[in-house]
Amino acid sequence: MSGIIVLGIGNRLGGDDAAGSLVVDALNLALARRSAKLPKRSASKCAEIVAIDVGTAPESYTSTIRKRRPDLLILIDAADMALHPGAVRIVPRGRISALSFSTHHMPLSMFISYVEQFCGRILLVGLQPERTDAGTPLSKAVSASVRKVARAILEGTVTEIPALE
Secondary structure, eight states: OOSEEEEEEOOTTSGGGGHHHHHHHHHHHHHHHHHHHSOTTTGGGGGGEEEEEEETOGGGGHHHHHHHOOSEEEEEEEEEOSSOTTOEEEOOGGGGGGSEESOOSSOHHHHHHHHGGGOSEEEEEEEOOSOOOTTOOOOHHHHHHHHHHHHHHHHTOGGGSOBOO
16 A cells, blocks of 8 residues: 545535535645656655545546555545534544535445545545535635645645544
8 A cells, every 4th residue: 555545526516516626626736836846756755645536426436546555545525514614624434424415426435435445544524615506606715625625635734634523
């Protein structure tokens, strides 16, 4: 096992439901900038994080997870956790089925049950949306949280995000 895989889950046309996808965008931009500044031999350090926008179908990427066998798999998604807009929490596995996540083809709990055998650890990071109606823009609160989560992943502090109680 090696490295980190980040799966950004969401619908880019659904306002704050795009949060997971936008975290991946921010990560990939930061990783590209970092890689461009490093000498060729050091650039491989940026490759330790693989960030993928999976849209609403994370199950389509099980082969990538199985092949890479990450030390850490981070799933990022908008989740109605009954918190203030933009709140960020690590969602414990036992709470996943009780929350309302964005529209998915497969329940996240089922997806996690399948891929856990290929990963060292799995974190589900939820971002509390303000609005998820089709065609609405990203809220300022969630936009700020997107940057916060991307920075936490890059700095290796994502596990310090508080857990949902």
